[in-house]
Amino acid sequence: MKENSLWSRFQQYFLRYNDLGISMDISRMNFPDDFFRRMSGAADEAVQAMKVLEGGAIANPDEGRMVGHYWLRNPALAPNDEIRSQIEVPNREIFAFAKEVHAGGIKGSTGQKITDLLVVGIGGSALGPQLVSDALASASDPVKVHFFDNTDPDGMAKVLGGLAGRLPSTLVVVISKSGGTKESRNGMLAAQSAFRVAGLDFAPHFVAVTGEGSLLDKTAEAEGWLRRFPMYDWIGGRTSVMSAVGVFPMALQGLDVCAFLEGAKAMDAKTRSDDVPKNMAMLLALMWFYAGDGKGSKDMVVLPYKDRLLLFSRYLQQLVMESLGKEFDLDGKEVNQGIAVYGNKGSTDQHAYVQQLRDGVNNFFVTFLEVHSAGQGDAEVEPGILCGDYLQGFLRGTRTALHEKGRESMTISVPKVDAFYLGSLVALYERAVGFYASLVNINAYHQPGVEAGKKAAALILELQAKALVALESGKEPQTAEQVALAIGAEPEEVYHVLVHLGANREKVKHEMARVPSEDTFVIG
């Protein structure tokens, strides 16, 4: 019978860690019976590779670095005392710092008790802190956390608008591992400018989290910032949420950092197992491999049925896509790997695109994230039915509706969303990403493709300076081609730069013509 076979398949492919209360159900992924047997050699190798990585090997060969995020929640495993103290000392100092802030010992420059924290960071220096802050926020948090996570001046003005009148009681933490990220540098300057405009000395409000000796570190030292906390090269940006990058804002917000680390540590302990059917991270990685045929041919749709986990898929976009989206494998073969990730939250997304998931192009697999407890104070909406019962009903109903149409899904369940379980989920995905990278033979810990865009952007800014000079040296309106010829650049890039200048420099006048090649630009 079909339904009996579903129950029996569920029992066969349901893994639960009873002591943690976390479970994963892969029974609605339609892998064939011999799949695990076929993958067992590769899976064993991946577990071994992870063991070597955790032992302190140079697991990121291109950058010649160790990969140490697993040590962050279990410093006893760090390969040497130096690294152990690089974890324990900053954490101790951050906890002491946060305690002093909460007690009013560290105040704003005009003596006000700290109420707000502005985090300036982007990518790995923002996504983790944003996830944690949003997922675990409560009305009783001693400090409210805000973010500059881009180089959009208008976006920053909006955030500053929300802080209006509270800068005297606001701390700013600028987070940049390399200390050279332009977006964060610009955010730092914008924040400093806001303090100046408010008549405040900014330095006593500013904290840096950065590599020792980085440009940011030197700036913070020279300007006499309130405090500096270190980052280390064995911590990757996208796996840095359990280093000072995440620990500092968490501690200031009053969140339970220790439980967060404990949750990750507990999941790590479970997922080091070389017994594949008991290793949740390996099962997850194998499901990704199965679904996308080891080539990322299906998108990963992540649907947490819980408002507090809204940012989890955005966090996973970086963790998964930046780690796995690689051109070459470890043998130098072109492979163009990766898995696309998207999703917001259920049941909200059911009203957005489950129509397509059920009826449309079958180019995805769903990961439902179930949170067993609806939370305190859940109220009756119909006789005997609570509001949160609907959330659960929609999750199960959608899982069934997708299954009926041959759309695959798995379900990860946690008892509740708190610091411990959030730490567990992050650790689960971190290790699954590492395993998957081994399965497809790639380096999960570098990001060579990111540099190209940054370099191209720097060229655009150089072009802009030259174009401005060319405009200033001419009295007559010039076309993009004329300016391009004068400065020896590509006309198309020059055209875009000139349009941008026309929109953002009062002195640059842009006269639109019928076609862009006839548009003219002049200083006037």
Place this chain on the structure above:
Amino acid sequence: MKENSLWSRFQQYFLRYNDLGISMDISRMNFPDDFFRRMSGAADEAVQAMKVLEGGAIANPDEGRMVGHYWLRNPALAPNDEIRSQIEVPNREIFAFAKEVHAGGIKGSTGQKITDLLVVGIGGSALGPQLVSDALASASDPVKVHFFDNTDPDGMAKVLGGLAGRLPSTLVVVISKSGGTKESRNGMLAAQSAFRVAGLDFAPHFVAVTGEGSLLDKTAEAEGWLRRFPMYDWIGGRTSVMSAVGVFPMALQGLDVCAFLEGAKAMDAKTRSDDVPKNMAMLLALMWFYAGDGKGSKDMVVLPYKDRLLLFSRYLQQLVMESLGKEFDLDGKEVNQGIAVYGNKGSTDQHAYVQQLRDGVNNFFVTFLEVHSAGQGDAEVEPGILCGDYLQGFLRGTRTALHEKGRESMTISVPKVDAFYLGSLVALYERAVGFYASLVNINAYHQPGVEAGKKAAALILELQAKALVALESGKEPQTAEQVALAIGAEPEEVYHVLVHLGANREKVKHEMARVPSEDTFVIG
């Protein structure tokens, strides 16, 4: 020369509406030279089909409905006086209502001036209002807007926490076209309960936007709510942002509704053209067709380089995926259409997954959304370089870096983010979705696949009631199989229901065993 050919291709495939200042560049999509010629017949038919739709035909045949969102911004085009007045009268009344709220003529039940609006809605009743509210918010808005967009009691508690102490000055608008959406009904009940707990009479604070005669409409009437505004069956949920659904919260927030509608009307006027190279919506639809081979084989990555447009891709997920994700075409042939949409904002996303876009699996095309003006008060971050220059530099740099690796992109540019241009962008995508649906011969205006999940969810809730009765009638701990047998249901579904009850009913005790089939449940 390669670069000259880029400039020449740019000129050939760059469309700009000079009077609006909006442009689209499709030159970095690698369609072959004869693509437009091959598509011209289908494009002409799509323009014709749209003309018929706008004329008031039953363009949604399955539901026997007209499709009227284009009339909302140009009531003169409505097919008859009745529909015209269904647009003009509610708008007039909403504007008058908002004016009275802002002037203090309409107050909370204890006489307080209104400061906040809580929107209760989901899907089309939330995504549009959320986009508009977030994109256009300013510190001087007379009313701040909040959302219940799910049936998560904890999520609602978090929103209510943000309204702590301000319920006496809060209005609530419950938006549901059908009036029967469970998430919104639950949100309504939670909001009413919060008012009761605060010792307030809720009815004078509550407004409904719903179909006339719907369950919600009747409830609002019976309970004596402050006001009711109508929805009509010729307005689809995902295209309702320019009806009372979007107009009511916009007007309360003090946003420029008229400019929003004008922007859409202006874009509509441009994109009715049967001259394909001049029709931005048609070019957009044709690019989707080209990129995904008319089958959605590539994902649409939407990257607005502007914080205020962060929610635009989430809005497009519904508009595009719910409209285009269809099992059957208009001839009843199984086609499994659709296009997956994801993205957040640039340059932030560059630090999340541009690594994969450049180096990884090439299963996408990017739409860059460029906003020419960085906004007022942009500051110098290096000599001669403003903060917003970096935003532009990163957009152009990323476009180049992707192009170098054969990854395709197009760029849509608007002068700034304001009500007018936001309306234009929404209208551009609405029409592109309609055109694309014609190109692939599907009905863009129904959502038959959504019902299955709702029905399956209702069955789960019925099962839950039965399982609870079964537990109550037994004194001994029972397994899922025993309960399933007793109520004649599938053991797997029963198991999940029992676990949920164990986590959310104090009286239900769940004893975890080694495997789920041995777990027991008892009322204790």
